[in-house]
Structure formats: structure tokens, C-alpha cells
Amino acid sequence: MRLSDLIQVILGIMLALLLTVAAYAWxxxxxxxxxxxFSLMHKGQYWNFKSxxxxxxxxxxxxxxxxxxxxxxxxxxxxxxxxLTPQExxxxxLIFISVDSDHETTEEVANYxxxxxxxxxxxxxxxxxxxxxADLFGAxxxxxxSPNSYLGYSVSHxxxxxxxxxxxxxxxxxxxxxxxxxxxxxxxxIL
Amino acid sequence: xKTTLVTVVCVLFSIAAHACPxxxxxxxxxxxxxxxxxxxxxxxxxxxxxxxxxxxxxxxxIIGAVGFKAAEIHESFExxxxxxxxxxxxxxIPSGESLELKPGGFHxxxxxxxxxxxxxxxxxxxxxxxxxxITENFKVMPRE
Numbered sequence: 001m002r003l004s005d006l007i008q009v010i011l012g013i014m015l016a017l018l019l020t021v022a023a024y025a026w027x028x029x030x031x032x033x034x035x036x037x038f039s040l041m042h043k044g045q046y047w048n049f050k051s052x053x054x055x056x057x058x059x060x061x062x063x064x065x066x067x068x069x070x071x072x073x074x075x076x077x078x079x080x081x082x083x084l085t086p087q088e089x090x091x092x093x094l095i096f097i098s099v100d101s102d103h104e105t106t107e108e109v110a111n112y113x114x115x116x117x118x119x120x121x122x123x124x125x126x127x128x129x130x131x132x133x134a135d136l137f138g139a140x141x142x143x144x145x146s147p148n149s150y151l152g153y154s155v156s157h158x159x160x161x162x163x164x165x166x167x168x169x170x171x172x173x174x175x176x177x178x179x180x181x182x183x184x185x186x187x188x189x190i191l
Numbered sequence: 192x193k194t195t196l197v198t199v200v201c202v203l204f205s206i207a208a209h210a211c212p213x214x215x216x217x218x219x220x221x222x223x224x225x226x227x228x229x230x231x232x233x234x235x236x237x238x239x240x241x242x243x244x245x246x247x248x249x250x251x252x253i254i255g256a257v258g259f260k261a262a263e264i265h266e267s268f269e270x271x272x273x274x275x276x277x278x279x280x281x282x283x284i285p286s287g288e289s290l291e292l293k294p295g296g297f298h299x300x301x302x303x304x305x306x307x308x309x310x311x312x313x314x315x316x317x318x319x320x321x322x323x324x325i326t327e328n329f330k331v332m333p334r335e
Contacts, residue, residue, distance in 0.1 A: 065232070066276075067234045067265075068265070068267050068276065068298055068300075069274045071226070071229070071236075072294045075335070079335075115229045115231075115232075140272065141273065142273065149263060149265075150261035150300075154275060155275075156273040156274060157275075158272060158274075159273070176274065
């Protein structure tokens, strides 16, 4: 091998290393990707996210017996949806996932979601399926026994509205506190 | 005639004094409302403001609500990135201060309605104020 060839090989290796380091740094700067495709149950039927794809989905984890935090989130989202045009509504939807499969049926969850906005979708499923979906989006929840309360338990849960694309990838989120205007602006910004 | 006039004035003053909340009232409720339960749901919340106009701290407990099987005070709180709730047995309102029952904070939780909770209906909620029974009407209202 001639010296010039050797230099070219070394330069090639150095360039490849440099590109690898740059790509790694870029990925680190982007942060971990959250989300993905998932399947749960809707009114007793299997429901797949990608098969029902829309350009933008708002995703919220909660439970239908939650009297305070969840209704506030869904109510504010519904207010934001009511400000959208019919054309915008074609591109966006909200999915409410109940993390309380022990106490809530898929029918109850689906009906609960539509009370806030007719097109809202309420999903539930088996315990392990719900856990997998929550993990996919970095959401967490925990049932806590409350023997001195009439209900006997409560569920603490992540209180974020995730904004996800048609592949289920999280593009953004809004934590609490948030107003309907915050949600509306975020939808408009992403659409 | 003079006696009659004095009597009328006294009665009118008395009625006015009872009808209007006065500065210095021990406990004044305002903006009280019950969010109409979602169809199919057996749980809802009540909100409002409680102002302690007295010279001492008031201790409050909730006893129940007419038309619901149970009523409790709960507090929403954030911990470890999650929102949770816990039952509060008793709460205090210091002299001259207010406590707001609001979404995301202290609120009344109402369980299992036993009658139709239609919008506009007044529901009596029972409290113990320093151990004495008091009642306050909360109006059933739509969620905003």
C-alpha cells in the first residue's frame, strides 16, 4: 500500500469516527424518543392506534372515578376542541386511557370520555397492557389503598397531556396547571 | 302610632341584619357549587370559598350531603411527578383567612347520588364547625 493510500484510509476512519460522534451528540441533544404504536380495548373491542391514525392525538392517562384532576384536564381539552374548525377537527383527536382496569370497564371508560366531547376516545384494557402503554409514554400511576375513604382507594397518576403524531411519537406535552387556551394554542401550533 | 312606627323600623332592621352577611360573621360561604355528575359516574366534586371573619381559628369537618351516600374533604397533591389525592378528616381556617375549595386543591368529594342531581338544584352539605352542626346549600352546576 502506498503512503497516499494509507493516508486516505486513515482520513476515512477519522471522518467516520467524527460522524459517529456527531450523530451520537445529536441524538443525545434530541433526548429519548417517547411513544409508539399501541393497542388497547374500546367498548370491549380491540383498538389499535396506528390503524386509527390521525395527524395529531392528545393523550391523557387517568381514571374515570377521578373527581377532580382528570375531569379538569378533559374539560379544558374539550373547550379547546370546541374552538377548532371542522377541518382541524378532522386532524386531531383525544385519547383518554384509564389506568384503573380493576374498577372500570371498557364501556364505562369509553362513555366517560365522550361526556366531555363526543369524539373523545376512552380506552382501557388488561393491567399489563395498560402498564406497557404507560411505560411507552413515560407515564406512571399507582393505586393507593384508602380504607378510611368511602371509595376505599385512589389512584395517583401522571397529569400530562401528551401531543403525539400519527406514529405515536410524543412531539410535546403540557403538564398541570394548564388552561384550555394553552391546549388550543399547542394544537394550533402543531397542526 | 309612634310605637307602631318604631316596631316596623325595628323589624325591618332585624330582617336586614339577618339577610345580609356582615363583616365579622364567623363563617361565610360563597361561590358554592356542585359539579353535575357525569352521566354514569357516581362521583363528583363540590367547590366554594369559606371565609373566617371571627377572631379565632375555626375547625371544620364534613358530615355528609343530602342526596349523596357519602361526602368527604380531599386534597389533590403532586408527588414524584404524579397527581394524587388524600382524604382530610379536619381542616382549620385561621382568623380572618379564607379557604378555597377548588380543582387541584382542597375539594369536597361526593359519592353515590341517591337522587337526580339536575342542574340548578340546591344540595345541603353538612359540616361540623368547632363541633357544632351547620349546613350550607351548594347549587348543582354544569362543568365549565
